Amino acid sequence: MSNESLPEMKMDADNLYKEEVYTDQKVGSIRVMTPITADGEPDTARATQYLGQTQVMTPGGALPLHFELEADNLKAAIEKFAEGAKDSLERTMEELKEMRRQQASSIVVPGQEGMGNNKIQMP
Known part of the structure; x- marks a missing residue:
């Protein structure tokens, strides 16, 4: 790979945060993202x-x-953690149901991209 095709990985000095993590070591953690300047x-x-x-x-x-x-x-x-986790789980479950629904309703055509690693070809 040539240097010209490498992506530029420049940090955004106007969008910096200091990160602190708090956990109860049982249920989860809370990341506190405090905005800071480049200094x-x-x-x-x-x-x-x-x-x-x-x-x-x-x-x-x-x-x-x-x-x-x-x-x-x-x-x-901390007080809103349980509600936030519940809402996130509900959204995730709905997304998974939608993905299953879309997968079940898709038409599989031999030779089509995305058929997995199955190399079987129909004559």
């Missing part, structure tokens, strides 16, 4: 973000959930 000082022009993370065990394995918590401080984010 590392707090950027009071932007709001702090609170992001919840957890996982739910399914027959297929662990299902990770990531969701934003509408909060002004860590205590409020």
